[in-house]
Amino acid sequence: MSPVEPQLVEAPFRSNRLPRPWRIEDIVDGRKLRVQLTAAALAGAGRENEVRARALDLLHTALFRGRMIAQERLQAGADGLDTARLLSAVQDAVMSALYDFTTTHVFRARNPTEGERLSVLAVGGYGRHVLAPSSDIDLLFLRQYKVSPWAESVIEYMLYALWDMGLKVGHSFRTIDTCISLAKSDVTIKSSLLDARYLFGDVDLFSNLQARFRAECVEGHDAQFIADKLGERDQRHARQGNSPYVVEPNVKEGKGGLRDMQTMFWIAKHMQGGETLEEVMRQRLFTDQEYVVFIRAARFLWTIRCHLHYLTGRAEERLSFDLQPEIAARLNYRDRGDQLGVERLMKRYFLAAKDVGNLTRILGAKLDDDHNGGPKGLRRLWPQPSAKPVGDTGFEIGKNRIGITDSRQLRSKPVDMLRLFAIAAQSDLELHPNAMADVARSVRAFRPDMRADEDARDLFFDCLLKTEHPGKILRSMNETGLLGRFLPEFGGIVAQTQFNMYHHYTVDEHTLRAIETMSDIEHGRSNTHPHPTRLFKMITARRALYLAMLLHDTGKGRGDQQIAGMETAEAACRRLGLPDDEVELVAWLVGHHLEMSETAQKRDISDPRTVATFAEMVGSLERLSLLHILTAADISAVGPKVWNGWKGQLLSDLHHNTVAALRGGRSDEALVAAELEERAEKRRGELASMVGELPPVMAGMETAYWTGFPAETLAQHARALSEQSAITVEARLRGDQSAVSLLVSGDDRIGLFADLAGTIAGEGANIVAAQVFTSESGQIVDVFTLHGPDGGPFADGDAGRLGGLETAVTAALEGNAPPPSMPKKARNPRAAAFLVRPVVSVDAQASRDFTVIDIAARDRPGLLYDIARCLAECDLSIHSAHVGSYGERVFDAFYVKTLDGTKLTDAAKKETLKARLLDVLSRNEPARPKTPARELARARPADSF
Numbered sequence: 001m002s003p004v005e006p007q008l009v010e011a012p013f014r015s016n017r018l019p020r021p022w023r024i025e026d027i028v029d030g031r032k033l034r035v036q037l038t039a040a041a042l043a044g045a046g047r048e049n050e051v052r053a054r055a056l057d058l059l060h061t062a063l064f065r066g067r068m069i070a071q072e073r074l075q076a077g078a079d080g081l082d083t084a085r086l087l088s089a090v091q092d093a094v095m096s097a098l099y100d101f102t103t104t105h106v107f108r109a110r111n112p113t114e115g116e117r118l119s120v121l122a123v124g125g126y127g128r129h130v131l132a133p134s135s136d137i138d139l140l141f142l143r144q145y146k147v148s149p150w151a152e153s154v155i156e157y158m159l160y161a162l163w164d165m166g167l168k169v170g171h172s173f174r175t176i177d178t179c180i181s182l183a184k185s186d187v188t189i190k191s192s193l194l195d196a197r198y199l200f201g202d203v204d205l206f207s208n209l210q211a212r213f214r215a216e217c218v219e220g221h222d223a224q225f226i227a228d229k230l231g232e233r234d235q236r237h238a239r240q241g242n243s244p245y246v247v248e249p250n251v252k253e254g255k256g257g258l259r260d261m262q263t264m265f266w267i268a269k270h271m272q273g274g275e276t277l278e279e280v281m282r283q284r285l286f287t288d289q290e291y292v293v294f295i296r297a298a299r300f301l302w303t304i305r306c307h308l309h310y311l312t313g314r315a316e317e318r319l320s321f322d323l324q325p326e327i328a329a330r331l332n333y334r335d336r337g338d339q340l341g342v343e344r345l346m347k348r349y350f351l352a353a354k355d356v357g358n359l360t361r362i363l364g365a366k367l368d369d370d371h372n373g374g375p376k377g378l379r380r381l382w383p384q385p386s387a388k389p390v391g392d393t394g395f396e397i398g399k400n401r402i403g404i405t406d407s408r409q410l411r412s413k414p415v416d417m418l419r420l421f422a423i424a425a426q427s428d429l430e431l432h433p434n435a436m437a438d439v440a441r442s443v444r445a446f447r448p449d450m451r452a453d454e455d456a457r458d459l460f461f462d463c464l465l466k467t468e469h470p471g472k473i474l475r476s477m478n479e480t481g482l483l484g485r486f487l488p489e490f491g492g493i494v495a496q497t498q499f500n501m502y503h504h505y506t507v508d509e510h511t512l513r514a515i516e517t518m519s520d521i522e523h524g525r526s527n528t529h530p531h532p533t534r535l536f537k538m539i540t541a542r543r544a545l546y547l548a549m550l551l552h553d554t555g556k557g558r559g560d561q562q563i564a565g566m567e568t569a570e571a572a573c574r575r576l577g578l579p580d581d582e583v584e585l586v587a588w589l590v591g592h593h594l595e596m597s598e599t600a601q602k603r604d605i606s607d608p609r610t611v612a613t614f615a616e617m618v619g620s621l622e623r624l625s626l627l628h629i630l631t632a633a634d635i636s637a638v639g640p641k642v643w644n645g646w647k648g649q650l651l652s653d654l655h656h657n658t659v660a661a662l663r664g665g666r667s668d669e670a671l672v673a674a675e676l677e678e679r680a681e682k683r684r685g686e687l688a689s690m691v692g693e694l695p696p697v698m699a700g701m702e703t704a705y706w707t708g709f710p711a712e713t714l715a716q717h718a719r720a721l722s723e724q725s726a727i728t729v730e731a732r733l734r735g736d737q738s739a740v741s742l743l744v745s746g747d748d749r750i751g752l753f754a755d756l757a758g759t760i761a762g763e764g765a766n767i768v769a770a771q772v773f774t775s776e777s778g779q780i781v782d783v784f785t786l787h788g789p790d791g792g793p794f795a796d797g798d799a800g801r802l803g804g805l806e807t808a809v810t811a812a813l814e815g816n817a818p819p820p821s822m823p824k825k826a827r828n829p830r831a832a833a834f835l836v837r838p839v840v841s842v843d844a845q846a847s848r849d850f851t852v853i854d855i856a857a858r859d860r861p862g863l864l865y866d867i868a869r870c871l872a873e874c875d876l877s878i879h880s881a882h883v884g885s886y887g888e889r890v891f892d893a894f895y896v897k898t899l900d901g902t903k904l905t906d907a908a909k910k911e912t913l914k915a916r917l918l919d920v921l922s923r924n925e926p927a928r929p930k931t932p933a934r935e936l937a938r939a940r941p942a943d944s945f
Helices: 030-043 048-076 080-106 149-164 176-185 187-194 203-218 222-239 258-272 277-281 288-312 324-330 341-372 377-381 408-412 415-427 433-445 448-452 454-465 470-480 482-486 507-522 530-536 542-551 561-575 580-591 595-602 608-618 621-636 645-663 669-691 703-707 711-721 752-762 799-813 863-873 907-921 932-936
Strands: 118-122 137-143 169-175 197-201 395-398 401-404 728-733 740-747 766-774 779-787 839-843 851-858 876-886 889-898
Touching: 030 048, 030 080, 048 080, 048 149, 048 288, 080 118, 080 149, 080 197, 080 288, 118 149, 118 203, 137 149, 137 176, 137 187, 137 203, 149 169, 169 176, 176 187, 176 203, 187 203, 187 222, 187 258, 197 203, 222 258, 222 341, 258 277, 258 288, 258 341, 277 288, 288 324, 288 341, 324 341, 341 433, 341 470, 395 415, 401 415, 401 433, 408 415, 408 433, 415 433, 415 454, 415 470, 415 482, 433 470, 433 482, 448 454, 454 470, 454 542, 470 482, 470 507, 507 530, 507 542, 507 621, 530 621, 530 645, 542 561, 542 580, 542 621, 561 580, 580 621, 595 608, 595 621, 595 645, 595 876, 595 889, 608 621, 608 645, 608 669, 621 645, 645 669, 645 766, 669 703, 669 711, 703 766, 711 728, 711 740, 728 799, 740 752, 740 799, 752 766, 752 779, 752 799, 752 863, 839 907, 851 863, 851 907, 863 876, 863 889, 863 907
Parallel strands: 137 169
Antiparallel strands: 118 137, 118 197, 395 401, 728 740, 740 779, 766 779, 766 876, 839 851, 851 889, 876 889
16 A cells, blocks of 8 residues: 555644645655665675665665654644654655565565465554654564464564664564454454554455454444443543643543544444545544544644654653643744743644544544444334424433434524523533534524623523533533633633643633532532531522632733733623622622632731731622632632642631621721730630640730630640640641641740751651741740642651651750751652742731741742741741742742841841842752753743743
8 A cells, every 4th residue: 555645734833834745755765775675685695694784774774864854844844644644654665675675685485385474564553654753663464374484584584673773663473363353352452453554465365354354343343342442432531630621631642632533533434444534534424524623633633742752752642841832832832922832832732632522522422322322122122202392492302312403493593502501401411412513513603792692691691500510511511612602701711721830720621620619519519618618508699609700710811810800700791781789799709819819828817917908808798708619619620639628727717707807897907906816815715614724835825826726726735735844746637637737836946947847848748837926935836737748648647757757846846956858859840841930029018017028939848948047047037937839839928027026127138138038049940951942942031931
């Protein structure tokens, strides 16, 4: 078979000039190569090693030249599918010359016997005429029945030659009977044989295999093959996270990736035959529009994959953070406004993955319905009920799915697209895959002027509010494109990414997951959000809350996301016909959706000014409850293990303090302070009734200590501190099992916090919060909240490690601890891809009694120790530390005083402090990866990626 010569189409990226279509004869001249090999054999007759070396040199030179041309064409703008086909054709030419040389000049069979019949086939991707730059060469050596010495010699010679050329070869040596037997029992081998392509050797042997394979394994076996491939796909999706919208996708194995395209190809080829990708996919299973979408996505994904292989020099399939900027530069994706070039690339990637996912789901569900949806056994002989119409809507329900009787209806009455989803939402049924496809094909008929249609608005609200699972119905609407068409503000964030390690999903996927989480909270399905679940029963503005969640990130990529988000939310709500007060509430929630999280995690929520400022911003108990629910669901939807009980406790504590201020009408700072003092006195009385006489160190503690912990935690402190010893160290798992709480008490001194932070880090624990208190007698009571490297409780279940931590901290309190040795952390090239500019601010107004130092920097082991040491050297005493890790970044806040107990107000000392802290934060900055595109772009700003 001759190699495929694809027509070149527009590349999925910008290029001024694309290379011409290739001819393999212009790249590897097979006839000339054979002549050269024959000349080498004749010139070296009798000198076997010399002949072999010369032959390998000729073959390798031809292969190298062909691969270099393929790489140059790719870099010049050719797409990846064209590159993969060129690489396959180059490999064909070299393989054919090698086989001809081996069977003519090395092991010639002048009168081949029946046992010496041999056919060489390409299988796998190579069999499909596509070969990625670092992929294996998969070969099947097909024999007649028994192994002959001649065939073994030929195969061995060829394999060693290929290995010596640096190729990775996957091979098998089988008879036709073995191939058929294995194909019947193993769907992977069956798929491989479905790809089998004749290269050279005995063509009749290959023809016999093809005939038997189709007769015994293919014909009449469509249903089983489809079920096997769909099951295989589902298992693969589960291993890859079951979402195409993870921010470091696997281009080959991930959902919406090339393997999903191969699955569609295998199913189509199994059912209807064909050879090339175009031949197979143009047939009856796909419409012309779906075929165009398929080929466009294939070209783009292959382009990404080929660049990945060439860039890394290996079969790398994961589009990781450190590779994304380089791929974006190679494909000419440049920064545009507030959107980075790498974010534009990833948006294009996720749109392609979305297309593949839609095609996979539509085809898979359609085939599953056709082959597996009918009755089984004797039931197939009974009369079967037909689909039932849904009133006079033009829709019908059959097999627990909603379908459309006439797809033309959606183009003539586009609002019925929303009606279809509204009925599905209210009846909690799936849409028939054909109905999903019809909506996707008809969505452009939904004109912009229809967005203000009253019927359309009511149907949209039915989808959002009249179902217990709005996330599911909204996700289906998003997959068809209808959600973004009806709500253009949401359409602007579809497939949008943020180039950081904190967010795990695209912006639209994050939003839909947040909607799902909020619905779980409302209906009591969430065990991790007890307080928001209770609050949901008390709110009245349910519609505003769901709309705010749906719109909360629509300002991303438009500058300040909260300000821009307020503008987009207001525009959307006015178009949806909401009254002014509800429009204002939704816009307020969107514009302040980060405030509660940042206040709870980055501020001392026992500080009167913090509570007063937050209470003044919120203004009412209803808004406070709405913001609490919105914040909890938003954080939970960022990614796995991002939400934990500690964050929930912080939000609940802030909510409790703010409720007390709002109920008393006390947004004034002095009144809030009085309220907190009243609560502290009440807490002291409660504790005294629980444990009796208070330990002296607790009796002299400030108000913030008493309002910063629930009574049960204070009782634990009292029991630990009642020993009257000079030093107390106790590590225990928090009651909610979200973290380890480390209680430390002893005599205060300058630099003690730094010593404690360094010791804790040296034991492998991450400090996520530190509450620092000093009694009137000069003793400290510090409480550290600790996580392990995985984000769970430090040393969870390991009493030995907790004991070792207590011993090390005790030594630090006594002043006997050695200099901390930070755990060696393997350098992460992914983190080095991000430019993190350290920022320090010193604010004397954020707190009534303390100066607040805010720090943003790249995370690294021992950072908190270095910061605390710097503060101690500047004669500053730390009252509390609020530490937050967000992917590759940290955002820390420190409440400090000078040694004489006052705020830091001197301007010169502030600037000196900022300079010293910036120096600390800039240490050990990892080198950014050096790649060709980055070298060419060195003149650009450092943060342009």
